[in-house]
Amino acid sequence: MIHTVNKSPFERNSLDSCIRLSEKGSPILLLEDGVYAATSGTNVSDKVSDAAKDHPMYVMGPDLEARGIASDKIMDGITVVDYGGFVDLVVEHGAVNSWL
Amino acid sequence: MIHTVNKSPFERNSLDSCIRLSEKGSPILLLEDGVYAATSGTNVSDKVSDAAKDHPMYVMGPDLEARGIASDKIMDGITVVDYGGFVDLVVEHGAVNSWL
Amino acid sequence: MKFGIQVNEGPFTHQASDSAYHFVKAAIEKGHEVMRVFFYYDGVNNANKLSAPQADDRNLVKLWGELASEHNVDLVVCIAAALRRGIVEENLADGFRISGLGQLTEVGIAADRLVVFGD
Amino acid sequence: MKFGIQVNEGPFTHQASDSAYHFVKAAIEKGHEVMRVFFYYDGVNNANKLSAPQADDRNLVKLWGELASEHNVDLVVCIAAALRRGIVEENLADGFRISGLGQLTEVGIAADRLVVFGD
Amino acid sequence: MSEVEFDTAGVVKNFMYVNRKAPYGTIYALEVLEAVLISAAFEQNAAIVFVDDGVYQIKKDQDTTAINMKNFSPTYGIIEMEKEDAEEDEDMDMVWRIIVEKESMEARGLTPDDFKVEVEVLSSDELAKVMAEQEVVISG
């Protein structure tokens, strides 16, 4: 199972719930307003880097670019993908759990 | 100025922002999914009762009833109003700041 | 007192339009004047006359229209927001009119209170 | 691999429909099959043929329709959700069809993956 | 457009419906219920899960008279009946579960007595395991 989070971690509880209810080792993809969670130096960075120890983490490049987030602002250990990469992740990891 | 919050305090940051950015003494009205903040015994109750020391707090009765929240579950110091009461509050307190 | 109302969401998906409707009704019952309800963002969907809710549910499109005709409330749908979302004269419900965003600023100036309902 | 897609929001107000569209396009480019896109909740507004975005913005209603005709994607609008929101044959865009909610369960069973986009 | 039909005969999958939103403030709770009910006709397994504000959906004593919206909470009773029917019917393999996350329930000061249907209360860790076994996830 792969998990997706499309909400800002500052505005909503979606990322918290995803982290709490996903099994260790299952990947998490951040997209849309969810991509802000991938940036370093915020007051949720520690929480996200802790989660990245238990989950392979991915972030949508097109959504980062739209929001003006440079790649050097992305935390270590989070992989940037495009829509094709999103498709590949879904093919590889089975059912998709969208934390809307 | 009167402030309204229509979002659940568990799901979003609207109530937090409203409390942070409203002046002491200005009333706060909870409506729609915001009414859950008025219930006792939750893990946001302490935060809300602290806010109620600085702000007259009101909650929409029709929204409580719809959600099956009995009046004995409402925290002390929060006043239940109906739509007419909402109108009266707006008449009395001037501009309305809706924390959507 | 004179009220202006802004509605940011369509019927059904969010409660905003319901809350706005009940507020407007209560204000009128208390003898206040509601000068204008301005439908912005997805709020323009409140004016879709093709909306056909289930028989046991409320029909907000119709309720807004009735309120307008009974109490002379000006229901304005923002033209820019409406064009994007496919609300045009062809499917505009009775009681609504389509106009520019200046109508929001105007009621903000003219009314004693502007109350915003949204998500 | 066979994909099913669920879209819960309309065009413009939320990014969900854009993300779904780009996902579907990428899946097809990679040689996968997208069996059906099911439009639920406000997602039914993606099928409003009266939608007329500004000239410098994307037109999702049209883009979905083109995708359907070029790649034989079945675009299904939920009838119950559509009736509430005023999407009927009269304003249904090319490439979409209106059908029952069973079509969502069906594609959930038939596809290898169901991916949901929403708010 | 003409009807497109897929062959689903004999296939049973694990469907999960994740309810994370409060009722009435948004319509998601109501419309996801309609999707759950339809899946019964296809005899699919269903895990109907209530987490976060979704636990409020099954709160007892909902009365929508004053907000003039449709009270759809009786539908949860229909889902409970479908579940019980499936359990009693020996010819039916379909398994339905109604699950509440303990942490979400407790954070909101609720107990199983507050709910209008009988539920399984699972901890986050237990629920995470159940979620991981699902094949089709509908987020409402």
Next chain:
Amino acid sequence: MSEVEFDTAGVVKNFMYVNRKAPYGTIYALEVLEAVLISAAFEQNAAIVFVDDGVYQIKKDQDTTAINMKNFSPTYGIIEMEKEDAEEDEDMDMVWRIIVEKESMEARGLTPDDFKVEVEVLSSDELAKVMAEQEVVISG
């Protein structure tokens, strides 16, 4: 329906536009901008406030090519120009302010250098005072 017109001649009010949402994930940021620009034609005061995820709206270097949505961030530059024009025009009383809440900015690891327009950075307490003086609040 025929046009309804209200007499607004000579009235200047304090309008506040509260931006709390990130751009692109939802359309609120874009459409509230259109409302701000219109108010210039009415020569109204405007406090354009960015709090919470709203601060992301004015982030530099937005490039929407890959998501194929309209990049509306240049509009903030137009608002900045309207503000400067109003300041320089002696015949115009209209005052516009572009305000960012310090706490929201810092929580997101941002500094004024990250923004594409010049802003006043106010603390929560300072902003609360400004908010309390407003007469018309548009929440986008």
